[in-house]
Amino acid sequence: GGDWLNMDGEVVDGGTKGGYGCIDLTTDETPRAMVVYHNTLEGLSWSMCGVDWDLGVGAFNNVQIPRYPDGAVMWPQGVMSPEGRIHIAYNRLDGGRMMSYAQGALDRGGAPAFGDNPVPIAETHLNTYRIASSPNSERAAITWMRSRVDNLDIHDFADWDGFLAYQMNNDLMLAWTDDGINWNFNEPLNITDNIPPDPRQEGSASYGDTLRTYATHDIIFDAQDNIHVIFDARLLRVQAIPDGNPPIDGLTTDKSYLFHWSEDAENITAVADGWFEQWIRDENGEVILAPAPGAWRSNVCNPSMAYAENGDLYCVYNYYPHGDYSVRDRCNGDVAVTVSEDNGATWYYPTMITETFSGPEAADGEHFCESYPTVDERVDDFIHITYEMDTEPGTSIQDDDMPSSLCQWYYHTLSVDDVLRDSI
Secondary structure, eight states, rough: OOOOTTTTTSOOOOSSSEEEEEEEEOOSSSOOOEEEEEEEEEEEEEEEEEEETTTOOOOEEEEOOBBEEEEETTEEEEOOOOOOOOEEEEEEEEEEEEEEEEEEEOOOTEEEEOOOEEEEEEOOOSSOOEEOSSSSSOEEEEEEEEEEHHHHOOOOOGGGTTTTHHOEEEEEEEESSSSSSSSOSOOOEEEOOOOOOTTSSOGGGGGGOOEEEEEHHHHEEEETTTEEEEEEEEEEOOOOOSSSSOOEEEESOEEEEEEEEEEOOOOOEEEOOOOOOOOOOOOTOOEEOOOBBTOOOOSSSEEEEEEEETTTTEEEEEETTTOOBBSSSSSSSSSEEEESSSSSSSSOOOEEEEEOOOOTTBTTTTTEEEEEEEEOOOSEEEEEEEEEEEOOOOOOOOOOTTOOOOOEEEEEHHHHHHHHOSSO
């Protein structure tokens, strides 16, 4: 409610290559920060879990989360249950990228403690999984992308290897526990359950389902203990009779939708519309510029969910408007908020909370590109949001001459009264 303390922050761990951090709170009478991240120690890569010595002190007691003898397990995400169970989802670095699970608790000294070995869950070739814990019970849940190429063997893998289409061709899976101990890892729920291509059908019907969940999604429990998932989906037309490398007839890197699923309704509903093209065309319709939101992003992506005690659901997400892009053809992102008053069945048109416009072909350092919005999952009178402000959008992965740059991180409060509820 006032000034931020310790603006320079505290060093959580002095090891090398630390990153991919996430945070939760312990269930002590005076909650402490629990952090989860990965790091390199004595030449080996480890996932780590640390707990602060006391509220806001910044002196973390860090321990190693179990790894496989022949491979590190990285990109961890962790939560703590109301009874103090620590749930970790992370992904093996080699040997098939086996998404894995570890459970721990705080020992008598208040430090995290885990078992000896990770629990393998499922193969996933992306680091796109999420974990959530109920605020009211010992329920917890994990979502992940399951490759349809790897797991359903729909075509020869060699026809897909190395292509974006391979990364995109997924179903979204869900596993959960009701007691914090017993998980349904052997029988997860397939949320999207895409209809496969069918050569017996004619025309567009032969493609089966043509939307695929790809890179970003979020999962939470609401105040009534129900699971909610929001994910982005893009176009992917898979050929019914393989004839190509990869065997597809088109995909989108910009056009996308956000969709919502909940366990009580068990259906999928639209949250946000990003079904438009970013390319710039001349008067003859020829493409002259091809701006794109960037690696693993689309016109609507990076959803982050929250709930209010009255039952309202909120989704904060990235929106990439048409016509706002850099000299490197990277689109500039804005932050949007939408709300549902009927448990996710319908959603209002979004409230744009940033709308920073840099103009077409802005130079490096002169952009206003908001990225990676994250919202506190509990909404009071305000929605509490953080995001990155990138003045040089683009990555060294995409642009060989693109240097790393420091970005400002913002905290943004939005009154619930300022969220538009004009039309569905």
